[in-house]
Amino acid sequence: SCSLYVKNLDSSVRKFVMTTMEVKEKERYVSACPVFTTTGPTRMERFVLCGQSEAVGCRRIFPMKDAYGIHRVQISVAIQRIDPAYIDGESATVVVVKDREFRVSAPYLSMWSRYFRVYFQVDMKEKKEGRYPIKDENISPDDFQELLNVINPTDKPITSHNYMKLLEMANRFEMPELTRRVELFLIDFERNDLSRATAFRVASDLFNLQLVQSSLLHRWRDPRKLQNELLTTGEYAKLSAETKALVNER
Numbered sequence: 001s002c003s004l005y006v007k008n009l010d011s012s013v014r015k016f017v018m019t020t021m022e023v024k025e026k027e028r029y030v031s032a033c034p035v036f037t038t039t040g041p042t043r044m045e046r047f048v049l050c051g052q053s054e055a056v057g058c059r060r061i062f063p064m065k066d067a068y069g070i071h072r073v074q075i076s077v078a079i080q081r082i083d084p085a086y087i088d089g090e091s092a093t094v095v096v097v098k099d100r101e102f103r104v105s106a107p108y109l110s111m112w113s114r115y116f117r118v119y120f121q122v123d124m125k126e127k128k129e130g131r132y133p134i135k136d137e138n139i140s141p142d143d144f145q146e147l148l149n150v151i152n153p154t155d156k157p158i159t160s161h162n163y164m165k166l167l168e169m170a171n172r173f174e175m176p177e178l179t180r181r182v183e184l185f186l187i188d189f190e191r192n193d194l195s196r197a198t199a200f201r202v203a204s205d206l207f208n209l210q211l212v213q214s215s216l217l218h219r220w221r222d223p224r225k226l227q228n229e230l231l232t233t234g235e236y237a238k239l240s241a242e243t244k245a246l247v248n249e250r
Contacts, residue, residue: 093120096133100141102148112151114174139169151178158185160193167207183211197235204243220247 092103110117119132126132134144147169149156158166163182170178185192186199186209196216203212220226230236230247239247 094131095144096131097139097141097144101131102141102144104148109151112175112177116173136172139172143169147173147178151175158182163192164202167202167209171207179207179209180211183209186212187215195233195235196229197233200230201235201239201243204246205238205240217246 093106093109095102095104095109106116106120110120116132120127143165146156146162147166150158150162150166158181163185166178167182169175170182183203186194186203189196189199192199196219199212200216203209203216220230226247236244
């Protein structure tokens with residue numbers, strides 16, 4: 001396999017390193033003999049690293065076969081200054097979560113969230129005071145900080161540790177793009193460390209994630225995969241009767 005890590009070279013400034021690795025050709029030949037063949041389609045991978053919070057970015061792996069020669073990938077690096085979702089100064093809008101203040105960019109947060117778009121525009125006492133409280137008991141200051149980090153231009157990764165809370169907040173604050181990104185994470189089983197049965201239950205019974213559900217149901221047209229990946233797992237017993245009926249129709 002071909003793999004690449006991104007290394008942060010300067011953690012003292014609010015910058016990020018975005019490295020793009022592109023495997024341009026599915027197969028290369030030397031003297032009519034294949035040097036390497038990727039097992040997946042040609043694609044581009046991006047690594048985004050926040051200078052202030054991470055030392056090393058996430059690794060990406062390109063599975064390959066017939067790799068008995070030297071192969072090359074094209075790599076480009078851009079170091080850019082960013083305007084984050086949370087900002088300092090008089091232009092900031094204050095969102096309050098359990099007495100903790102977050103100074104955010106209202107236009108940026110409104111771009112992501114229908115809820116905040118309306119909240120910031122309605123002429124209520126919050127607008128006059130310039131403070132917008134979030135009173136949900138199940139959303140902590142750390143949760144909201146995680147949300148801001150993920151939707152920032154630096155794209156803090158969605159992981160098996162934060163995806164559930166992100167889905168809850170995406171639903172609460174009406175953030176369809178964040179939901180879509182979590183769905184893409186959930187169907188990337190090479191990276192998410194989740195079982196397909198777990199992802200299916202989350203998509204079907206806990207949240208309405210059509211992309212994840214339809215992707216797995218399509219895969220499970222193969223009876224052996226359905227048996228091994230769902231029916232014999234503990235997650236199957238936790239499914240609702242309606243979801244079990246949907247599975248058994250196949």
